[in-house]
Amino acid sequence: MTEPGLVVLDEAGAAPAPRRLLALPGALVRTARPRQWIKNVLVVAAPAAAGRLSSPHVVAQLALVFCLFTAAAAAVYLINDARDAEADRAHPDKCHRPVAAGQVPVAVAYATGGVLAVLAPLAAALTCNAMTATILSGYVVMQLAYCVKLKHVLVVDLVVVTSGFLMRAMTGGVALGIVLSRWFLITAGFGALFMVAAKRYSEALQMEGRGAATRALLDAYTTGYLRFVWQLAAGVAVLAYCMWALEAGGVANGALLPWRQLSMVPFIGAILRYAVFADRGSAGAPEDVVLHDRALAVIGVVWVALYALAVADL
Numbered sequence: 001m002t003e004p005g006l007v008v009l010d011e012a013g014a015a016p017a018p019r020r021l022l023a024l025p026g027a028l029v030r031t032a033r034p035r036q037w038i039k040n041v042l043v044v045a046a047p048a049a050a051g052r053l054s055s056p057h058v059v060a061q062l063a064l065v066f067c068l069f070t071a072a073a074a075a076v077y078l079i080n081d082a083r084d085a086e087a088d089r090a091h092p093d094k095c096h097r098p099v100a101a102g103q104v105p106v107a108v109a110y111a112t113g114g115v116l117a118v119l120a121p122l123a124a125a126l127t128c129n130a131m132t133a134t135i136l137s138g139y140v141v142m143q144l145a146y147c148v149k150l151k152h153v154l155v156v157d158l159v160v161v162t163s164g165f166l167m168r169a170m171t172g173g174v175a176l177g178i179v180l181s182r183w184f185l186i187t188a189g190f191g192a193l194f195m196v197a198a199k200r201y202s203e204a205l206q207m208e209g210r211g212a213a214t215r216a217l218l219d220a221y222t223t224g225y226l227r228f229v230w231q232l233a234a235g236v237a238v239l240a241y242c243m244w245a246l247e248a249g250g251v252a253n254g255a256l257l258p259w260r261q262l263s264m265v266p267f268i269g270a271i272l273r274y275a276v277f278a279d280r281g282s283a284g285a286p287e288d289v290v291l292h293d294r295a296l297a298v299i300g301v302v303w304v305a306l307y308a309l310a311v312a313d314l
Contacts, residue, residue, distance in 0.1 A: 023103060024103075024104065024108070027098035027103040027104045028078070028098070028104060028108075028109075028112060030097075030098050031074075031077060031078055031081055031097065031098045031099060031104055031109065032070075032073075032074035032077055032078065033073075033074075033077050035287050036073070036077075036287060037070050037073075038287050038290070038291070039073075039165065039168060039287070040066050040069045040070050040073065040168055041066070042165060042168035042169045042172075042188070043062060043065045043066050043069055043168055043169075043171050043172035043175075044062055044066075044172055045168075045169045045172065045173075045184075045188065046169060046170065046172050046173025046176075046178050046180055046184065047062060047172050047173060047176055047178060048307075048311075049181075049184060049307070049311075050173070050178050050311075051311035051312070052176060052178065058176060061128070061175060061176060062172055062175075062176075064127055064128070065124075065128065065132065065171055065172055065175045068120050068123055068124050068127075068128075068132075068136060069120075069136065069139075069168060069171060071116045071119065071120040071123075072116065072117065072120040072121070072136050072139055072140050073139075073143075073164075074113070074116055075112075075113045075114070075115075075116035075117035075120065075140060076113070076117075076140065076143040076144060076147065077113075078099075078109045078110070078112050078113030078116070079109065079110060079113035079114070079117070079144060079147060080143075080147045081097055081098070081099040081100065081104075081109055082099055082106045082109035082110045082113070083147055083148070084100075084147075085099050085100045085106060088100035117140045117144070120136050120140070121133045121134075121136040121137040121140065124136045124175075128175045129174070129175065129177075131174045132171060132174055132175045135167055135170060135171050135174060136171070138167070139164060139167045142160055142163060142164070143160070143164060145160075146160045146161070154220055154221070158193065158196055158197060158200070158229065161192075161196045162189060162192045162193040162196050163189075164192075165188065165189075165191075165192030165195075165196075166185065166188055166189045166192055169184075169185070169188040169192075170185070170188075181244060181247065183240050183241075183243045183244030183247055184244055186236070186237075186240035186243075186244075187237055187240040187241045187244055190233045190234075190236040190237040190240060191233075191237040191241075191271075193229070193230075193233040193237075194230050194233035194234045194237055194271070194274075194278075195274070195283070195286045197226055197229040197230035197233055198230040198274070198275075198277070198278035198283040198286075199283055199284055199285075199286060200221065200226050201223060201226040201227055201229075201230055201278060201281065201283070202277075202278065202281045202282060202283045202284035203284050204221060204223050204226055205223060205281035206281060206284060230275075230278055231275075234271050234275060237271065238267070238268055238271055241264060241267050241268075242264050245260045245261050245263060245264050246261060257309075259306050259307070259309040259310035260306075260307065260310035262306050263303055263306040263307045263310060265306075266299050266300075266302040266303035266306065267303055269299045270296060270299045270300060270303065273293070273295055273296050273299060274289060274296065277289050277293070
C-alpha cells in the first residue's frame, strides 16, 4: 500500500504511462518555474523609469516581451533540469523537481526546451525588433552554455547568472527604442550580482560539505569570498543608483521636492533589509524574500511611490 498522493515509479524510474501523460502538462509548467517568472517583470524597469507606461500600446508590448522572456527562460530551465536530473536527486529540495522525480521524461524536457529556445527569439524578431530578438538569442545561448560548461568556471558562473538579470532589464527598453542610462545598467547589473552572490552564499552555508553533489562550484567558493562579493556588489549598486538619481539634477520642472533623489532612501533601505537575509544565509530563494517579507514590501511600495512622483514631475 502506498501513501496518498505518492507517485509510484516503474523500473525505468518514471511514473506509469497513463498517469504520466495526464500529469505531463502540469509537470512541464512546474519545470518552467512559475515562481521564477517574477524575475521577468524586470522588462518593465527601463520603460517605467522613462515614464513610458501610460500608453496601452506600450503596456501590451511589454506584456508580449514578458511572455517571450518567460518562454526563453522556460527553455533554459527545461534543458538544465534534463541535464542535471541525477545531481538534483541528491539535493534535499531539487529532488522534487518534475524531471528529477520522473514526472517529466528527460527526452520530453529536452524537446520542449529546444522548441521554446527557437520560437522565443523568432517571435521577438516578428513582433518586436531585431535587437530584442538578438538579446533573447544571446540569453538562450549564454544560459545553455552555462548549463553545459560555464557553471563549472569560477566567477564566470556568477557573471552569467547576473547577465541574465541585466538582459531582462535591458529588453523592455530595447523593444520600445528607449535609450538606456549607463547608471541604470550599472545599478541593475550590480543589484543582480548582489542577489546572485547572496543566494550562493546562503546555499554554501546550508549545503556546506555537500556542495559538490548539488552545485558544482559550491565547494570551490569559500563563504568568505561569496560574502565579499555580495557586500561589494551591494556597495556598487547603491553608488550607481545614487549617481542615476542625481543624473537628472535637482528639482525638475517646478516639482515640489526632488523625488528622484529622495528615492535613494528606500532603495538603500531595501538593500540593507535584503542584506539581513543574506547575512543570515537565508537568501537562497530571492523570490521568497521579495514576496514574503512585509518590511521589504513596504519599502518597495515607498520607493515606487517616490519614483512615480519623480516621473510625473509633481
